[in-house]
Amino acid sequence: MNYWLMKSEPSVYSYDDLIRDKKTIWDGVRNYTARNNLKAMKKGDLAFFYHSMEDKAIVGVAKIAKEFFPDPKDENWVAVEITSFKKIKNPVTLAQIKADKRLANMALVKLSRLSVQPVKPEEFDLVLALSEEK
DNA sequence: GCCAACGTTGGC
């Protein structure tokens, strides 16, 4: 199983929106690196849901429900379908991640503009552990 | 094929 991180501006589409909708099509990705990551996703993979801009925090976990298919809006690109999986207890902020040496190599820090990025299993576990802390 | 100009993302 692989782990991912997908970014969204909460004012556009938030994790609470995903909870309300149960599932959503993740389309509109127009970056080759991000597209390659979408294509590498397998059904059942888990992805952190990151709120950019206002929150700058990981707020939930989504599950890949459907592997890549052509983006309904532009078939040169691809989309996946995700479902809400788990809302994180305490959001893990970008500042927290940057402050933790063990997470300093996360793509979120290194490749700050990439909207769909891979997460290492140990990073995934660490972030979840951070979210359990007060 | 190089690279300058330009556009976009997203943190600060």
Add this chain to the structure above:
DNA sequence: GCCAACGTTGGC
């Protein structure tokens, strides 16, 4: 609002 980082475009 600014600007750094980075991706894309287009002239040569």
